[in-house]
């Protein structure tokens with residue numbers, strides 16, 4: 001089985017994929033949409049992409065692509081600890097060498113915001129498609145005085161020297177990655193399973209007072225716990241949103257189908273994104 005992931009080698013997504021799928025064929029992709037399209041085009045069976053970080057929140061491109069562009073299901077969720085380090089080309093690792101620009105994925109830059117503000121105020125920051133892409137670029141451009149933010153494996157993979165370890169602003173830094181597939185059957189992975197959950201995307205009927213309250217009631221009176229609710233723009237006009245809802249239950253015969261039918265009877269559009277297990281990938 002082939003797994004498309006947000007690459008190149010040694011991205012955080014790659015670390016999660018190596019731990020969850022040690023034996024499988026892996027296909028690095030440059031962007032999150034590339035990973036998703038690799039599954040749609042059947043160049044890969046599964047895609048693994050980041051969905052949410054504990055410090056920086058949702059990865060909007062993943063959420064939006066799932067709603068607007070792709071008809072794929074979430075079949076598993078992987079949660080990994082994240083440690084960010086600042087790394088440079090070994091030719092620039094002396095303390096007197098001044099970093100001219102810092103490159104990384106937007107979420108990694110955000111996770112290290114306080115560190116960058118205090119230690120590298122004024123140094124230009126540049127977003128890359130992943131932390132590993134930043135490390136690779138730095139290794140290939142020794143003539144520019146660059147630094148990358150990424151993980152330890154990226155430093156090793158691209159021959160960089162870590163000059164500051166653990167620069168993320170809060171100690172608890174975890175990212176959730178999702179495994180996407182054409183079919184909706186949950187995927188079993190031989191790692192520690194933490195919970196069963198179901199993800200829905202709900203669009204409310206237009207201009208109906210109390211519609212969100214009614215949607216929440218369909219879960220409340222069935223005692224279905226929600227672990228996340230977030231709105232994203234529908235992209236049809238300002239003030240138009242859809243809701244991403246995580247229910248802390250797997251699919252059953254009665255409660256979840258009942259809640260979904262009730263929301264539909266209220267005039268909501270309900271997109272079932274998946275019912276799956278969440279796995280913890282420890283260090």
Ligand SMILES: O=C(O)C(=O)Cc1ccccc1
Nearest residue numbers: 011012013105108130131175
């Ligand atoms: O850029 C990476 O390495 C990724 O896999 C995405 C990401 C970025 C920052 C934290 C976790 C995942």
